[in-house]
Each structure stands twice: as C-alpha cells, then as structure tokens.
Amino acid sequence: MEQEETNNEQSNQTSVFLLFGEDNFSSNQRLKWYQNGFVKKYGEDSSVEIIDGANLDINNFETDLMSLPFLSEKKLVIIRDFFKERDAEEQKQMAKIIEKTPDFCVLFFYENAGITKTSSLYKKIIRIGKVEEFLPLSPQESTKWILAKTKKENVKISLISAKVLADQTSGSLWALSNEYEKLKTFANGEEITKEMIEELVSPTLTASIFHLTDSIGEKNLKESIKTFEIIEESEGDPTKIFFMIVRHFRLLIQAFDMLQRKEPYQSLVKKLGIQPFVAPKMAGQCKNFTEKDLIEIYKKLLKIDTDFKTGQIKTTSQDNSHYKLAIEKFIIDCCKKN
Numbered sequence: 001m002e003q004e005e006t007n008n009e010q011s012n013q014t015s016v017f018l019l020f021g022e023d024n025f026s027s028n029q030r031l032k033w034y035q036n037g038f039v040k041k042y043g044e045d046s047s048v049e050i051i052d053g054a055n056l057d058i059n060n061f062e063t064d065l066m067s068l069p070f071l072s073e074k075k076l077v078i079i080r081d082f083f084k085e086r087d088a089e090e091q092k093q094m095a096k097i098i099e100k101t102p103d104f105c106v107l108f109f110y111e112n113a114g115i116t117k118t119s120s121l122y123k124k125i126i127r128i129g130k131v132e133e134f135l136p137l138s139p140q141e142s143t144k145w146i147l148a149k150t151k152k153e154n155v156k157i158s159l160i161s162a163k164v165l166a167d168q169t170s171g172s173l174w175a176l177s178n179e180y181e182k183l184k185t186f187a188n189g190e191e192i193t194k195e196m197i198e199e200l201v202s203p204t205l206t207a208s209i210f211h212l213t214d215s216i217g218e219k220n221l222k223e224s225i226k227t228f229e230i231i232e233e234s235e236g237d238p239t240k241i242f243f244m245i246v247r248h249f250r251l252l253i254q255a256f257d258m259l260q261r262k263e264p265y266q267s268l269v270k271k272l273g274i275q276p277f278v279a280p281k282m283a284g285q286c287k288n289f290t291e292k293d294l295i296e297i298y299k300k301l302l303k304i305d306t307d308f309k310t311g312q313i314k315t316t317s318q319d320n321s322h323y324k325l326a327i328e329k330f331i332i333d334c335c336k337k338n
Contacts, residue, residue: 015101016129018122020083020111023134025174030132031078031110038076038106047075053082058090062097069104078108083115083122091121098124136171138277139163145173146180155184156191164197170207171275202234209244210281212331213252216297217288221335228331238323239315245327246301253294255282260291300330 017034019027039046047069056079069075083091098121101107115122125131137145146162149155157165165183169176179201183192186200203211208231215224231241251272258268265279274282289297304326307313313322 014129015103015105016098016107016109016125018109018111018125018129018131019134020109020113020115020132021134022114022136023171023173024112025172025177027110027112027132027134030134031108034108035076035078038074042072042074047072048078049075050078050080052085053079054085056082056086058086058093058097061094062100065097065105065107066100066102074104074106076106076108078110080110081112082109083111083119084113088119091119095121095124099128136275137166137173137176138171138275139166140277142166142169142171142173142176145176149180150192153184155187158191158194161192161194161197164194165192165201168197168201168203168207170204170210171277172204175204203230205231205235205241205244208234209248210285212245213248213285214288216331216334217285219335219337221332224331224335225328228327232324238320238327242301242304242323242327246305249294249297249301252282252285252289253298255279256286256289256291256294259283259286297334300333304330 019031021027035048039048065077082094086094098107109121109125122131143159143162143166146157146165147159150157150162165176165179169179182200183196186196208227212224212227212231215227228241232238235241251274254272255268258271265276265283268274268279268282269276272279272282304313307326308315308323313326315323
C-alpha cells in the first residue's frame with residue numbers, strides 16, 4: 001500500500017523533492033521508501049544515481065539531468081547535502097537548472113540537517129516541487145513511539161521507563177531507535193527497566209546540556225561535575241561542549257527576558273528558533289536563576305572564550321586538559337552557595 005502511494009506521488013505530482021531536518025532517521029527512511037517504490041515500479045534495471053553535493057559538477061549538471069535514462073523509462077537522481085556544501089550563488093544556479101527537470105527524471109535533494117529557508121533554491125523547490133521537513137520528536141511523541149514499538153514487538157517496558165528513554169534521546173529518532181535495539185537485546189525477553197536505561201544509554205549532547213544546566217541552577221556541584229565528565233567522555237571535545245553551554249545560556253538569558261515581559265511560549269519558539277517542546281523546558285530552567293545569575297554566568301563564559309582566543313588557555317590536538325579545567329572551574333564557581 002505504501003509503495004503504491006509512493007508511485008502515485010511520483011507519477012501524479014512533481015518530479016523535484018527536498019527532504020531535510022534534524023530527524024535524519026525519519027528523513028533517511030522516507031528517502032529509502034521513495035527509492036524502493038521507484039525501483040519496484042520501473043524495475044531492477046532502473047537508473048538510480050546518487051551524487052554527493054560537495055562533488056557535483058554544477059556546470060555540467062544540466063546536461064546530465066537532461067540525458068535519457070539507460071534501459072529504463074525513468075531515472076532517479078539523488079543529491080545529498082547540496083544545501084550544506086554549496087554557496088548561495090551555486091544554489092541560485094541550481095534553482096534555474098531544476099526548472100528544466102524533464103518528465104523522465106525524478107530529482108531528490110536530501111539534507112542530513114536543517115537548511116536556510118530563505119535560499120533561492122529552497123524557494124524554487126517549494127514552488128515547483130515537494131518539500132518534507134523532519135523535525136525532532138517531542139518527549140510525548142518519543143514516548144508514544146517507544147510504547148508502540150514495544151507493543152508491536154512484545155517487549156515489556158513501563159510508561160515511566162519509556163519517558164526516561166525518551167528524555168535521554170532528546171527527540172532524535174535515530175538515537176532512540178539505536179538505543180531501543182540495544183536495550184531490547186540486553187533485556188533478552190525481560191522488561192526494559194529504568195535502571196537498564198540509566199546504565200546503558202548515553203544521553204544525547206542536547207539532553208546532557210539540559211541536565212548540566214539544571215544541576216548548575218540547583219547549585220548541585222557533584223551532579224554538575226559528573227554530568228560534564230559524562231559529556232566530555234562521550235564527545236571528547238571540550239571546545240564543542242563549551243560552545244553548546246554558551247549557546248544554551250545565551251538562549252536562557254533571552255528566554256528569561258521574554259518571560260519577564262510575559263511573552264507566550266509561541267514567541268520563544270519563533271524568536272529563539274527552538275522546537276515547541278523545548279520552550280516549556282527553557283521556562284522551567286529560568287526559574288532556577290535570577291537575571292543577575294545569568295549575566296554573571298555569561299561573563300564567566302566570555303572570560304573563558306577570551307582566554308582561549310588570546311592563548312591564555314593552551315590547547316593542542318593531543319591535549320585539551322587546560323580547556324577542560326577551565327570549564328570545570330566555571331562549573332565550581334557557578335555552584336558556590338551564596
């Protein structure tokens with residue numbers, strides 16, 4: 001039934017598609033769905049070409065696009081990460097080319113993450129083609145997915161444990177699917193418990209940063225340091241972790257100001273560029289801080305950044321220990337009791 005729907009979409013609607021979004025598990029599954037439907041309809045000898053956006057020869061692409069398929073009624077062309085790899089001028093050039101997409105060609109642009117929706121190429125695909133955006137799941141949607149999956153596969157898990165697993169994976173269906181399969185194998189027919197999840201599942205970076213911020217807000221030094229060490233062990237790059245912390249506190253400062261002015265959650269979503277389910281979590285965290293707290297924290301982060309850029313914090317590709325120590329001192333300062 002799904003394959004028939006795919007075939008109908010491809011034959012009756014457009015020849016140009018764009019799949020993108022942070023939930024690249026779902027977008028990748030969707031791409032496979034389209035590809036399998038194409039091959040099923042046009043045969044095993046169907047012409048399918050997959051091109052890396054970074055390597056695509058845009059000057060010759062129009063000629064390649066217009067060339068007839070070999071041994072097949074139609075051809076499928078998939079371009080991966082073109083938006084990510086090419087600049088605005090090249091996207092503009094591509095926007096003109098795809099207007100000429102022939103009837104015998106089905107063209108897909110596939111992006112592993114978000115894109116700039118103001119680009120000329122995006123606007124052109126919106127006008128002449130079909131766009132599907134795959135957003136991260138909310139905690140409720142993730143929990144629903146887990147419960148549906150476990151019911152289908154006769155795997156035991158409680159609602160509370162399902163919520164814990166959903167929280168650890170922060171809306172990433174890719175991470176959720178992988179962690180679920182790992183837990184199912186470990187449980188070996190027994191119930192998946194909260195203890196198993198806490199022992200075996202590595203929280204996503206986003207989930208860990210939220211947990212770290214919660215712990216700092218509660219001035220829980222032990223939990224804050226523990227969480228940072230878990231993140232550092234998982235990511236192995238203090239620089240990346242630091243800039244995630246900076247970004248998070250910058251958003252908190254903006255959210256705090258907006259909430260002080262009684263702006264609704266929808267306003268936070270629009271102005272801060274966050275997912276709808278993140279806004280209540282941000283608002284909850286703001287309650288752990290005063291405006292003065294947030295400003296002082298941001299000053300401390302700015303000092304670390306300045307010290308790094310001026311060479312006072314020395315790092316090499318082999319040794320990030322000074323950067324790690326600076327972040328740990330920042331956490332200790334933040335968790336000091338007044």
